Amino acid sequence: MSSIPVLEIFGPTIQGEGMVVGRKTMFVRTAGCDYRCSWCDSAFTWDGSAKDDIRKLSAEDIYEELYTIGGDKFDHVTVSGGNPALLKDMGILVDLLHDKGCEVALETQGSRYQEWFTKIDDLTLSPKPPSSGMETNWVKLDGILHELEQAGRVDKASLKVVVFDEADLEYAKDVHARYPHVDFFLQVGNDDTEEQNDEVLMYKLLKKYEWLIERTMESDALNRVRVLPQVHALLWGNRRGV
Numbered sequence: 001m002s003s004i005p006v007l008e009i010f011g012p013t014i015q016g017e018g019m020v021v022g023r024k025t026m027f028v029r030t031a032g033c034d035y036r037c038s039w040c041d042s043a044f045t046w047d048g049s050a051k052d053d054i055r056k057l058s059a060e061d062i063y064e065e066l067y068t069i070g071g072d073k074f075d076h077v078t079v080s081g082g083n084p085a086l087l088k089d090m091g092i093l094v095d096l097l098h099d100k101g102c103e104v105a106l107e108t109q110g111s112r113y114q115e116w117f118t119k120i121d122d123l124t125l126s127p128k129p130p131s132s133g134m135e136t137n138w139v140k141l142d143g144i145l146h147e148l149e150q151a152g153r154v155d156k157a158s159l160k161v162v163v164f165d166e167a168d169l170e171y172a173k174d175v176h177a178r179y180p181h182v183d184f185f186l187q188v189g190n191d192d193t194e195e196q197n198d199e200v201l202m203y204k205l206l207k208k209y210e211w212l213i214e215r216t217m218e219s220d221a222l223n224r225v226r227v228l229p230q231v232h233a234l235l236w237g238n239r240r241g242v
């Protein structure tokens, strides 16, 4: 039986980020990450603070809970984390969700490949810029994109770089230039993940969005791109489970 470490199952809500922004979806958030981004907005998945809340669930358990919460009001499930790409057994859940008539999206940083990536309907690869403190393994990322290419699945994938500063913007340009044929998203970085006042956060994030749009418009290296905020952060702040 498959065993997947789960921290959150929630929805339906909108996908707040990237290639399918606005799509009605359920979320499954797995525990554990091979990275430790300085600004991670889901640090509870790996910093030990929620370790007592981790549940080892089978794919069937997960679908049952999705159905209990969402009923017939969803046909799309987003798997995020942590890094769900650490989990070989995730392929079993992907197959089950497809059998149930759901599309499946994945959020991962592109540090690990799994064979089940080629079954994902909306695959977001989010390599990490300098501000994260993480180092991109380009060999791995090249390998993932090579596998997707071989499987004819590049059109199901996108790259999404979170930007906090000028160095991140330069990194984003490098990523886009390396994979010019892959749909590319620039995302506003939230460096206030502790802020509890939604209005204060919304204003700060919109100002950052404006800055990111301006810098992107000025660049001749960022043309076939989309610039987006985290819509869920604008609407619901730093709350979990939305």
Ligand SMILES: C[S@@+](CC[C@H](N)C(=O)[O-])C[C@H]1O[C@@H](n2cnc3c(N)ncnc32)[C@H](O)[C@@H]1O
Residues within 6 Å of the ligand: 033, 039, 040, 041, 042, 080, 081, 082, 083, 084, 107, 108, 109, 110, 125, 126, 160, 162, 187, 188, 189, 190, 191, 193, 230
């Ligand atoms: C929490 S991560 C989980 C999936 C995977 N570990 C990854 O990083 O892609 C989900 C998405 O949130 C983004 N993210 C995390 N912290 C953020 C922040 N403070 N501001 C903006 N985006 C953030 C990540 O880049 C990723 O695209």
Ligand SMILES: Nc1nc2[nH]cc(C(=O)O)c2c(=O)[nH]1
Residues within 6 Å of the ligand: 013, 014, 015, 016, 017, 027, 042, 080, 081, 107, 232, 242
């Ligand atoms: N609404 C909503 N959209 C999201 N897009 C990516 C998320 C994530 O944490 O991976 C996320 C999330 O947590 N909530």
Ligand code: SF4
Residues within 6 Å of the ligand: 033, 034, 035, 036, 037, 040, 041, 042, 043, 045, 081, 082, 083, 109
């Ligand atoms: S890779 Fe994703 S989950 Fe892991 S620390 Fe970075 S943002 Fe957080």
Ligand SMILES: [Mg+2]
Residues within 6 Å of the ligand: 041, 042
């Ligand atoms: Mg998030």
